[in-house]
Amino acid sequence: MRINELPHYDMSINTTGCCPKFNPEGWDGQDLHFRDKPMVRAVTMSAMHVPLNMGRVFSRVQGHIEDAGAFDSDDCIVLTRDTSPWASEHYFSVGKPVENEEMTTLSGDFVTKVFEGPYREARNWYREMQELIRKRGGTSGDIYFFYTTCPRCAKAYGKNYVVGVAETYVA
Numbered sequence: 001m002r003i004n005e006l007p008h009y010d011m012s013i014n015t016t017g018c019c020p021k022f023n024p025e026g027w028d029g030q031d032l033h034f035r036d037k038p039m040v041r042a043v044t045m046s047a048m049h050v051p052l053n054m055g056r057v058f059s060r061v062q063g064h065i066e067d068a069g070a071f072d073s074d075d076c077i078v079l080t081r082d083t084s085p086w087a088s089e090h091y092f093s094v095g096k097p098v099e100n101e102e103m104t105t106l107s108g109d110f111v112t113k114v115f116e117g118p119y120r121e122a123r124n125w126y127r128e129m130q131e132l133i134r135k136r137g138g139t140s141g142d143i144y145f146f147y148t149t150c151p152r153c154a155k156a157y158g159k160n161y162v163v164g165v166a167e168t169y170v171a
Contacts (some may be wrong), residue, residue, distance in 0.1 A: 001030060004037045006093070007112075007159075009076045015156070022148035022161045028114040033164065036105040039079075040098050041067065048085050049122075061092055064101050070094040078156040079106075079144035079165055091144070108141065113164040121150070122162070129166040141167030 002008075014161040018141045042061050042096075045052045065071050072095040079091040097103055112130055115125045126143055133140040146163040154160035 003033050003035050004075075006075055009073065010015055011073055011076070016095055016153045017152035019149040020104075021153075021157045022151055022159075024114045024116075024161050024163075027112055030112040032110040034106045034108055034110065036107055038094050038096070039104050039106050040070075040094055040101045041104045042049065042079050042090045042092070042101070043083075043089050044090065046082065046084075048109055049082055051108055057090070061090075061098075064098050065092060065094055066081055066099040068094075069098065070096045070098050077146050077165075079146060081144045091134065109169075110165050110167050110169045111136065113166075114166060115162045117162075118160060119142065119147075119162070122134060125162065125164050125169050129164040132164075133166050133168050136168065138168045141169060143167070 007030055010023040013021040015021070036069075040061055042057050044054045044057045058090055071091075075093050075095060077093050082088045088151075089105060091104070099138075111132060113129060115121065115128075122145060125145070128144045130140050144165045146165060148161045148163065150159065151160075
């Protein structure tokens with residue numbers, strides 16, 4: 001993939017009025033290359049890795065992104081990583097600066113893997129991402145997850161797809 005390019009995120013099916021139905025085609029095994037990719041960074045609180053205020057934070061950030069005209073359906077991803085059992089950080093891809101939100105950039109080379117199953121499997125998915133990088137002859141940096149739908153929409157669609165996105169360093 002080209003610099004800062006993401007696989008196509010098909011938003012055409014949205015029967016819930018909340019999250020579009022995720023089509024995993026084209027997302028598994030992709031090499032992503034980010035160079036100063038503009039992102040909004042937000043932090044949520046957790047209790048032993050269980051999100052507490054994610055809905056409120058995501059609604060606020062999405063509202064600000066839409067108000068700024070910074071949403072691009074061809075460049076849609078939210079990368080999440082737990083920074084502790086008590087907090088997570090989230091990176092929302094944007095097309096331009098968003099007022100009233102923390103702006104940052106993301107740079108690095110990443111590999112993706114699509115998972116399907118309950119969120120409680122994230123610990124195992126994390127280990128699988130580490131193993132994937134090791135098998136490719138590299139070492140892993142930060143590992144993020146793209147939770148493609150909220151729990152309510154995952155239940156409605158009958159599938160809970162999560163995309164692992166691991167930063168890679170060639171050994």
